[in-house]
Amino acid sequence: MPGKPARSEPQASEARRPVLEVRDLVTTFPADGGRAAVVDGVSLQIAAGEVLALVGESGCGKSVTALSILRLVPRPGRVASGSIRLAGRDVLSLGVAEMRAVRGALGAMIFQEPMTSLNPVQTVGEQVVEAIRLHERTSADAARRRTVELFERVGIPDADARFDTYPHQLSGGLKQRVMIAMALSMRPKLLIADEPTTALDVTIQAQILELLREVRDRFATAILLITHDLGVVNELADRIAVMYAGRVAEEGTREEVLAAPRHPYTQGLLASIPSRARPGEPLAEIRGVVPSAGEWPKGCRFATRCSRVLDRCHDVPPEAIALSDTQRAWCHVVAREEGRA
């Protein structure tokens, strides 16, 4: 098929090596005199041009995982152990100055609420120029030209005029486009998008999803998408990792996880989506709520809410059960179903 070369290119040769490799990440926060692992042994990989969605309820550690990758975990939280390789660099061993260079150039992040990430008393154009000149020695004029180009690329109408506007003068969708323009200004290898469309209306969300697809295809950017919205996941993700209580519960390709989920938590999440249910019939519920970090069960963390819980789930943390080359679930029930208990 002509016309879509960018999508297949990164699959070949040296690009095979993942852009992001996270191994056994543990990030802790103080709790009750000790420290609680909010992220507790998470491993992830994302290749160039690939979108990995990290899903789960609030309080599962999705955002802290993302912040850990760029070493943006707010104090007193800290990455306690594990390794993070971003475009071949060992993120956890970098000094503060080196890390600043890595952020932006190798990995950039956009957030749910662009208003809180933008400076209200500076024009949006100046903010992007500043971001560019923080990383590169370039003239103000050149940086301005590049900013306007970026604005055009992310679909901001009247890009030249918008350069001089303040954040409050822009709609939510335009502010998110400004954030994406800023994130793209250094051509990052990895873009972390934390609930990028959650605050947006559905028609604007569709525009931003299209933009993110375009970014991935054109620049072979690896994208870590964090969201609780499984519709957004289905639209954008290639692979999915489902997090529960600081750990990955299940991972697989988009089709595997959404069409053939095996972990009871994934199954419960999908069954509780109203648009998957038949009107009039009760929605499937997952009883209770995610326990707070520090109160997580010692066996399987989902044991207290699981409808198919076994005795051993309360005592023994489950091992990964491989279900295909790409799908794995950490679950004793799945182990039994697979005859591997």
Added chain:
Amino acid sequence: MSAAAELPRSETLLRVEGLRTWFPIRKGLFRKTVGHVRAVDGVDLEIRAGETLALVGESGCGKTTVGRSLLRLEEPTAGRIWFDGVDLARLSRAAMRPYRQEIQIVFQDPLASLDPRMRIRDAVAEGMETFGIGADAAERTERVAAALQRVQLDPRQMNRYPHEFSGGQRQRICIARALAVEPRLIVCDEATSALDVSIQAQILNLLHRLQDELGLTYLFITHDLGVVRYLADRVSVMYLGQIVEEGRTQRIFEDPRHPYTKALLDAVPSVDPARRSAHARLEGDVPSPSNPPPGCRFHTRCPVAFERCGREEPGRYAVADGHARCFLEDPASP
């Protein structure tokens, strides 16, 4: 009140006719009014007793203002709000009081609508005291316990404070508080939008069960079309202060007539892994409600607009089981 007698008591619990709620834009030293934000600009709605009507639309379309206007939390500029045969828009503050009991509202953010220093027993009992429900404190406590039980909370927790509960539990508290005064209509303004999907399922199931048990009528204000399809009997789609389409839920989803309804449905992400279907059919943003476009309000973004749309305002044309404000549905149109 003679006007009240004109509308017979019927199945219809609420009928809104030509509702306008405009907010003045003031400028300068003397706060001179220089224009109006036409948040709600000629809205008609009808809800039958025991039914769920969803009012959907994007932020800024005026759907929240509609809900607040029904309770006169915002003062309507014009129009009629027939509730059970009485025009609420014309009532004095004092005469409105009993209707504040009959219509309750549940908001998106339960933490913001609960006083953090108030025990939940007092939060739930507050409305009962206001409206003189329950003979004494002991009876009210009993009623608080019953209301909490109805929303599946443990009445023994009634002496706790809001921060001791999870987000889903807090929304249950808000629902218990609304139920405690025995309303007939509950306005749910994005009541499940801030919740995780598993918790949202619990609350939606609860609302559904309460409707069956108590014969409640719901006006469900939301931007979440998945929830609408699951829960609503009828849907009114709002754009820039007006209802652009109205009809039975299934028909709206399967055969939307207004180009805005179509675009809205097309933009909804699919959760079916066999297809990816979110399409951005619309460009740009919603125009400002202080200066709505002439003609059809949607014509500036409409993919099928023609010359007449920018010139003339479309009326309400009957379609299937409802109506649409679009010239494409005008029977007189060639």
